[in-house]
Amino acid sequence: MTEEARHRALARGLRILEAVADGRGGLTVTELAELTGTDKSSVSRLVATLVDLGFLARLGNRRVVLTGRVLSLAKGFQKQYNLSEIARPYLKELCDVVGETVILTIRQGDYTVSIEQIDPEQPFRMVPHIGNLAPLHATAAGRAILFALPVVEQHRILDNLRDAPVEHPEVRLDRESWARELELARSRGYVWIPRTDDVERVAALAQDRNGLPLAAVSVYGPKYRMQSRVTELGREARATAAKMSRAAYGIRAREHGQ
Template sequence: MDGNSELSTVERALEVLELLWDLNGAGPTEVAERLDVPKGTVHGYLRTLTNAGYTVNEGGTYRVSYRFLTMGGRLKHRSRLFHVAKPEVERLADETGEIVDVSIEENGHSVTLHHAMGDQSLRLGLYPGMTTPIHAHAAGKAVLAYLPADRRDEILAGDLEAMTERTITDPEDLREELATVRDRTYAYDWDQQVTGMGVVAAPILVDDEVLGSIAIIAPTDRLQNHSYREELIRYVREASNTVEVSYQYSN
């Protein structure tokens, strides 16, 4: 098998996995129809994926296996940032009653590394590994503002999806906001990723490198209250500083 054929095989296997994930399980016939490939070919992929432990066959219906949960959990626990930030995230959730999140940048997106729920927090269905547009909320912008200029330019030159009518998608407008974030060393916004949701965030910077951000997520009406917003900004800035110091002295 030549290199192109091997690459095509890997891409097709990933397409099968993505489809099973989107459908929450499917049989070979449905997979073959949706991917427009022979049923026998699909059987081969499903058999290989099942033997490798990536899918499970339940009476002829295949679904993505919990092996991905195992891999995701292990990946998170290998992260030094996760171990350092986790106590601060959980402390802030207890103190504020809101959702507190630590996120990183990967492939031009914002990825949730860990979060904790407070007793008055929004129910948004967050989970570790959740990927969101980095430009559409303050947690992402707190990271984007501190990425190397060429990396930031690359992201801003891509597809800046509008999540709500308030999402900033114009690259020049975003550049201005990111400059303000760098001047302030924090970010805040509301209704840009989800209507009714606001975010305040501060970058986590070690040796001039941005590792991620720590954010508090609250309802828009609470965040629009100036004194409450200032209180949350103080919380995230103090927490990010604690994480930064702890990171440098952790093993």
């Protein structure tokens, strides 16, 4: 199956889930074909796959309904939404203390996505980052998350992202430079990537109760304001991340992999 065909199949599968969610008492394959504009044979195959994956269940009247597994996806979204709510006062406090833009970032597969941004009252501000995707190895926030994952998973991600496009060549991270950067991040307690542009970025990790990545807290700002304050800002970001961990899970964040 080509990549384009896989994309089409995924889109059809999602439309089927949406149609079943809107239908009361379940829907038959014929009804799904009519609602989604897809031929019955394709719908039948997709329904079978979704049943095998546990997202749909068959009833005795040939109808299919959603299962509780779909609810787990909604809970995942709700968890992210709640994380923003939990984090916001701490991000605002950090922004007020350091006088720079503060961003909350979470993992999405081998990438990161920014879900919250607090800007200071400064003449120079960062452009909005909400919704921005970036490879895990290419940003300070991404590395804060990456370095807290199991080593085998870190290697897998680095291999997957070997040819991923990056905005600046100096942010590329291969296995040779990985060990050095990991040790630096652990010794500092935060991540800072020297770059050739005019913006500085430092990030620290908020952890879940198992010590795995919950989110990264980043401080962004112009180099002329931040360059001499990287250590201070990194420590402030780390302190804020620890507060978030305690607020989210009632735990004391461990010192590792940030």
